[in-house]
Amino acid sequence: MSTAQTSLGRTRGVAVLIVSILLILGAVVYIGVARSTSSGSDFNGDGNGVEKIVEIPEGSNLTALGPTLEELGVVRSNRAFQTAVMANPDADNIKPGFYRLQEKMSAKSAVAALLDPATQVEMLKIPGGQTLNDVRVVGGDVRFGIFSSIARVTCGEDGKAEGCIHVDELKEVAAQADASELGVPEWALGQVGARVGDPKRLEGLIAPGEYVVDPHADAKAILTDLITRSTSTYNATDIVGRAKAIGLSPYELLIAASLVEREAPAGEFDKVARVILNRLDSSMRLEFDSTVNYGLESVEVATGDSDRQRETPWNTYAKDGLPDTPIASPSEEAIRAMENPAEGDWLFFVTIDKDGTTLFTNTFDEHQEAVQRAYESGILDSQR
Numbered sequence: 001m002s003t004a005q006t007s008l009g010r011t012r013g014v015a016v017l018i019v020s021i022l023l024i025l026g027a028v029v030y031i032g033v034a035r036s037t038s039s040g041s042d043f044n045g046d047g048n049g050v051e052k053i054v055e056i057p058e059g060s061n062l063t064a065l066g067p068t069l070e071e072l073g074v075v076r077s078n079r080a081f082q083t084a085v086m087a088n089p090d091a092d093n094i095k096p097g098f099y100r101l102q103e104k105m106s107a108k109s110a111v112a113a114l115l116d117p118a119t120q121v122e123m124l125k126i127p128g129g130q131t132l133n134d135v136r137v138v139g140g141d142v143r144f145g146i147f148s149s150i151a152r153v154t155c156g157e158d159g160k161a162e163g164c165i166h167v168d169e170l171k172e173v174a175a176q177a178d179a180s181e182l183g184v185p186e187w188a189l190g191q192v193g194a195r196v197g198d199p200k201r202l203e204g205l206i207a208p209g210e211y212v213v214d215p216h217a218d219a220k221a222i223l224t225d226l227i228t229r230s231t232s233t234y235n236a237t238d239i240v241g242r243a244k245a246i247g248l249s250p251y252e253l254l255i256a257a258s259l260v261e262r263e264a265p266a267g268e269f270d271k272v273a274r275v276i277l278n279r280l281d282s283s284m285r286l287e288f289d290s291t292v293n294y295g296l297e298s299v300e301v302a303t304g305d306s307d308r309q310r311e312t313p314w315n316t317y318a319k320d321g322l323p324d325t326p327i328a329s330p331s332e333e334a335i336r337a338m339e340n341p342a343e344g345d346w347l348f349f350v351t352i353d354k355d356g357t358t359l360f361t362n363t364f365d366e367h368q369e370a371v372q373r374a375y376e377s378g379i380l381d382s383q384r
Contacts, residue, residue: 047102204326
């Protein structure tokens with residue numbers, strides 16, 4: 001073989017080697033980029049300002065949320081999110097609920113946000129005795145109702161969150177939606193269905209408690225969820241059997257327990273329950289100021305004669321028996337008080353001072369003496 005041929009062979013060999021190296025390098029770079037783009041890449045920063053609501057269900061954990069976050073565009077990849085979860089020692093402390101995140105968050109920022117109480121959508125807290133509508137106290141504050149509480153939870157602190165539900169929307173659904181579609185229990189369908197057009201027909205059917213509310217759900221979905229869960233709660237306690245044991249229907253038991261909530265001071269639930277049952281057994285009108293106030297725009301402890309004479313579905317000064325609907329959400333404590341009333345022949349009671357001291361009496365004359373003591377203490381002074 002000539003020298004020229006040997007030189008040409010070497011040149012071709014070097015060229016082939018260089019091409020091979022370039023192909024290998026290209027493949028390595030391609031694989032690296034592909035992996036980076038599809039499974040291991042990450043966004044930078046705390047998000048782009050576009051809100052995304054994500055839910056961590058009861059019993060779930062952060063790692064299970066990764067694919068959803070990737071799909072929503074909150075994080076760039078599930079792999080990056082899982083890495084961030086593993087790197088955060090507090091990851092197991094996540095609480096169930098809904099969280100306000102943003103698109104294009106770094107995985108580290110997303111994990112931190114999910115562990116920050118400030119990003120969690122506020123729990124809906126309904127105490128015993130809360131009403132659907134706001135209560136305006138004469139000369140005092142406004143006690144916000146369930147409708148307003150739902151609106152606050154869905155609207156966020158600034159009242160401008162995406163999907164914000166307003167009180168008027170909730171009232172419209174409460175008044176007009178089919179009762180069975182809202183989850184109203186069978187034992188209340190007749191009464192609720194007969195009051196179409198009045199949002200108060202749902203009073204008492206949302207049980208006290210803490211609820212996780214989807215802030216992006218519409219008004220009907222939110223009310224349906226709350227009422228359905230409350231129905232399950234009531235039915236799980238055998239409310240039908242409990243009511244029958246004291247001669248009431250389940251709906252009447254809720255109504256009576258709601259009166260206990262609005263009338264009885266702490267520690268006196270069972271005594272007020274006894275007065276209710278004694279008066280019903282004696283065919284006496286209940287004559288509770290709370291039932292007068294329920295139909296008024298503004299309320300105070302003492303109601304006047306003109307208001308007591310107004311005929312409403314709730315005013316027990318002007319109608320026999322129980323109100324047509326509950327006047328608040330009754331707690332389990334109030335329901336138990338109706339089941340287990342204190343022993344006594346009381347027919348009257350009145351709170352006589354600002355400390356909540358309440359006198360229970362058997363006769364009208366005794367009651368009048370107690371009422372006079374209440375006036376003398378100033379608790380019954382009108383602010384109108």
